Amino acid sequence: MANLILILGDQLSPRLTALDGADKENDLIVMAEVHSEASYTNHHKKKLAFIFSAMRHFAQELEREGWRVHYQHYHPDNPAQSLEQVIAELAREHRPERVITTECGEWRLHNQVSQWHKTLGLNVEIRPDTRFVCAIDEFARWAKGKKQLRMEFFYREMRKKTGLLMTPDGQPEGGHWNFDADNRKKWTGKPPAPAPFREEPDAITTDVIELVNEHFSEHFGTTDDFHYAVTAEQARQALGHFVDFALPCFGDYQDAMSDNEDWLFHSILSPYLNTGLLEPTEVCEEAVRAWHAGRAPLNAVEGFVRQVIGWREFVRGIYWLLMPAYAEENRLGNTRELPWFYWTGDTKMRCMHKAIDATARNAYAHHIQRLMVTGNFALLAGVKPEAICDWYLAVYIDAFDWVELPNTLGMVMHADGGYLGSKPYAASGKYIQRMSDHCQNCHYRVQDATGDKACPFNSLYWHFIDRHRQDFANNPRMTMMYRNWDKQAPERRQAILARADELLKDIENL
Ligand code: FAD
Ligand code: DLZ
Numbered sequence: 001m002a003n004l005i006l007i008l009g010d011q012l013s014p015r016l017t018a019l020d021g022a023d024k025e026n027d028l029i030v031m032a033e034v035h036s037e038a039s040y041t042n043h044h045k046k047k048l049a050f051i052f053s054a055m056r057h058f059a060q061e062l063e064r065e066g067w068r069v070h071y072q073h074y075h076p077d078n079p080a081q082s083l084e085q086v087i088a089e090l091a092r093e094h095r096p097e098r099v100i101t102t103e104c105g106e107w108r109l110h111n112q113v114s115q116w117h118k119t120l121g122l123n124v125e126i127r128p129d130t131r132f133v134c135a136i137d138e139f140a141r142w143a144k145g146k147k148q149l150r151m152e153f154f155y156r157e158m159r160k161k162t163g164l165l166m167t168p169d170g171q172p173e174g175g176h177w178n179f180d181a182d183n184r185k186k187w188t189g190k191p192p193a194p195a196p197f198r199e200e201p202d203a204i205t206t207d208v209i210e211l212v213n214e215h216f217s218e219h220f221g222t223t224d225d226f227h228y229a230v231t232a233e234q235a236r237q238a239l240g241h242f243v244d245f246a247l248p249c250f251g252d253y254q255d256a257m258s259d260n261e262d263w264l265f266h267s268i269l270s271p272y273l274n275t276g277l278l279e280p281t282e283v284c285e286e287a288v289r290a291w292h293a294g295r296a297p298l299n300a301v302e303g304f305v306r307q308v309i310g311w312r313e314f315v316r317g318i319y320w321l322l323m324p325a326y327a328e329e330n331r332l333g334n335t336r337e338l339p340w341f342y343w344t345g346d347t348k349m350r351c352m353h354k355a356i357d358a359t360a361r362n363a364y365a366h367h368i369q370r371l372m373v374t375g376n377f378a379l380l381a382g383v384k385p386e387a388i389c390d391w392y393l394a395v396y397i398d399a400f401d402w403v404e405l406p407n408t409l410g411m412v413m414h415a416d417g418g419y420l421g422s423k424p425y426a427a428s429g430k431y432i433q434r435m436s437d438h439c440q441n442c443h444y445r446v447q448d449a450t451g452d453k454a455c456p457f458n459s460l461y462w463h464f465i466d467r468h469r470q471d472f473a474n475n476p477r478m479t480m481m482y483r484n485w486d487k488q489a490p491e492r493r494q495a496i497l498a499r500a501d502e503l504l505k506d507i508e509n510l
Contacts, residue, residue, distance in 0.1 A: 002023055002096065002097055002098075003022070003023075003028075003098045003099070003100050004030050004087065004090055004096045004098075004100070005022055005029045005100045005101070006087065006099060006100070006101040007019075007029060007031050008083075008102075008105075009033075009055050010275045010276060011102055012054055012055065012276040013279070014232075015130075015131075018102040018127055020127070024065075024066050024067055024068070025068075027067075028068050029059075029068065029070065030070050030087065030090060031058075031059050031071050031072070032070075032080065032086040033052050033055065033072060034072065034074070034078075034081055034082055034085075034086060036081055036083065037109075038216070040108070041390055041393045041394040042220050042394040044221035044359075044360075044394060044396065044397065045213070045219050045220070045222060046221055046222070046223055046226060046228070046362070046363035046397055047396070047397045048208075048216055049205065049212045049223050050226075050271060050275075050363075050397055051275065052208045052211070053201075054277065055071075056071070056204050056208065057230050057231045060204075061231070072086055075215075083109070083112075083113075084112060084116065084119065087116065087122070088120055091120060097123065098124070099120075099124045099125070100125045101125070101126055102127050103126050103128055103129050105129070105274075105400050105401070105402045106400060106401040106402060107324050107327075107401065107402075131276060131279060132316060133158055133280055133309050134313045134316075136316075136317070136320040139154075139316075139317030140321055142154060142157065142317070143317065148418075148422070149314075149318065150422070151311060151314045152177070152178065152310075154313070154314050154317070155178075155309065155310030156172075156177055158309040158313060159172065159309070162281060162309060164281075164284050164288055164309065165288060165291075165298075165301070165305055173298065173302075174298045177302075178306065179298060179299035180303065180306075183251045183255065183299055183303050184255050184435075185252045185253055185255075186434065187253045187261075187264065188437070189258075191249060193246075193263065193264050193265060194245035194246050196227070196241075196263045196268055197227075197237065197238040198227040199227055199229045200227065201227075204230070205226065205230055220343060220360065221359070221360050221363055222360065225361070228271060228397065229277065231277065232272075232277045235272035235278045236278070238269065239267075239269060239272075239278060239283055240286075242269060243290045244295075246264075246265040246266065247267075247287055247290055247300055247304065248296045248300060249265040249300065250266070250296075250300040250304055251297065251300035251302070251304075252265075252299070253265050254367075255368050256368070257354075257366075257368055257372075257373070257432070257436035259350070259437050259438050262364070262365075262366075263364070264366060266367070268364065270398035271397045273398075274398050280308050280312065280313070284309060287301045307367075315406035315407055315411075316402050316403065318410065318420060319402045320402070322416075326405065326416065327386075327401075327405060329416045329417070330384070330386075331414070331416065331417040331471075332382070332414060334382040334385060335384060336381055336387075336507075337383070338384075338388055339381070339383075339507050339508055339510075340508055341356070341508070342391050345359075347510050348443035349442065349443075349444060349510055350439065350443070351373045351436065351438040352374065354369075355374050356374065359374075360395075362397075363395065363396055364398075370412075371407075372427055372432065372435070373432065375408065375412035375425070376412070376425060376426065377456075378412065379412055379413055379414065379424060380426060380461055380463070380464045381460060381507060382467075382504075383413075385408070385413045388408055388413060389404065389408045392404050411425065422475075422477055423475055426461060428455075428458045428462075429444075429446040429457040429458050430458075432446070432457065433446045442455070449462065450492075450495045450498075454499060458496075459497070459500035460504075462485060462497070462500065463500035463504075465481050465485050466485065
């Protein structure tokens with residue numbers, strides 16, 4: 001036996017570096033469904049079903065290509081309950097020259113694998129993950145010496161590097177790097193939002209769903225109506241579906257929310273990008289082709305490309321630059337536990353109910369729901385970063401620490417002191433009213449900040465502004481909020497703060 005090649009559940013890509021130069025005759029690929037990975041957080045049932053099914057399909061493809069694959073199916077009584085135990089067992093049996101793997105997406109597991117040469121006494125080779133546009137050390141070089149890191153400048157570098165939406169003489173297509181100003185429309189039902197891509201469960205997915213329902217019945221969410229793609233080929237069809245039906249409106253309604261539509265014009269490609277079924281440049285090139293063919297406008301295509309080679313790469317760079325200390329950050333000193341309604345959706349706040357209910361059904365909510373509804377509420381209420389981060393890590397099908405943590409801890413909770421965002425994304429109910437139709441069906445009155453029926457986001461917003469004066473009053477992007485707050489009559493301010501205090505005391509019953 002030559003080498004054991006370990007492929008993780010989010011590394012389902014035939015061009016994974018761990019496979020470079022491998023010997024189909026002698027090397028053994030190892031893939032394992034293990035308790036430790038399936039239970040390090042309360043993973044949504046659909047996330048478990050997606051990952052196990054995609055892993056099984058990928059293992060089958062490798063075997064069809066002539067690879068030798070050792071695949072462990074999940075069972076609670078398996079002797080090997082962690083990846084380390086799986087490798088230890090196989091190493092005893094096969095005496096490999098080396099264990100080869102590609103660097104893990106999460107610091108937690110990366111830290112374990114980095115110790116295997118000691119804990120298992122094996123030669124372990126960890127190769128870089130080349131499925132990103134920006135390598136970890138390249139990001140560190142870009143960040144070096146900068147006082148503040150801004151996504152926009154990083155994104156321009158990535159545009160130049162990839163040539164995406166660049167003219168032959170090195171200028172951004174359309175004369176601007178960013179068309180976000182065109183992308184803030186409220187959606188009022190027209191044009192109709194397309195149905196999401198659907199792939200009906202095959203025999204493998206059906207087996208996995210049964211397994212999840214049997215062994216992970218206590219986990220969040222449901223496996224009902226599972227329709228995600230589980231192979232690279234199906235994921236490419238999902239990409240085609242997005243480009244044909246949603247991309248043309250992606251930009252216009254990128255920040256919109258709806259009481260009736262879960263997916264709007266979003267791509268729903270993050271699960272496939274994050275597990276290796278699709279590659280970032282591949283999805284961007286497809287979108288750019290649609291623009292060249294006149295099938296999608298520039299504001300939509302640029303917006304999409306920015307999310308993928310801008311935000312996605314930027315948050316990964318920050319994660320690896322700052323971990324493990326980053327996960328401990330709590331600069332606003334929050335202490336509150338996560339309200340229980342995050343797990344049940346049982347709240348009278350319509351926007352929160354809708355976002356959490358969609359999350360439980362689909363293991364998906366789009367970016368604005370994550371940022372401006374469930375995230376915004378946690379920020380305003382002062383929830384502990386670790387509690388809200390764990391929620392996001394558990395409930396979304398695309399959630400892996402490297403992408404979830406900077407988005408939640410940094411972008412939403414501002415717990416890193418502004419490393420990721422120059423100002424907190426705190427907003428009152430007015431923002432939710434402007435971008436959605438939730439408020440018209442809500443128990444609370446969005447126009448009120450005081451009184452029993454006043455929208456909780458309103459008084460909590462001012463409470464947040466007031467209690468964090470020391471943190472933000474000198475931030476030029478927050479000056480206007482403090483001016484607005486300070487010019488309100490003292491009695492009014494007192495009444496708003498009193499309403500917020502009441503809400504915080506009774507937070508489980510909102
Ligand atoms: P679209 O809206 O269609 O965007 C296209 C693609 O751009 C996405 O597929 C994704 O790959 C990328 N993208 C967009 N925004 C971001 C971003 N802020 N960071 C990284 N990539 C981005 N995304 C994850 O992939 N995993 C997570 O665990 C995750 N957790 C988040 C937690 C919070 C609190 C917030 C505010 C955002 C989080 N995001 C996360 C980012 C974003 O919400 C999702 O990528 C997006 O909703 C996925 O749906 P989509 O594929 O339809 O995205
Ligand atoms: C998320 C996940 C789950 C739920 N299960 C497995 C598993 O059983 N086996 C595996 O190899 N990977 C799994 N994964 C993905 C890993 O947790 C992921 O590779 C690490 O978090 C690093 O990003």
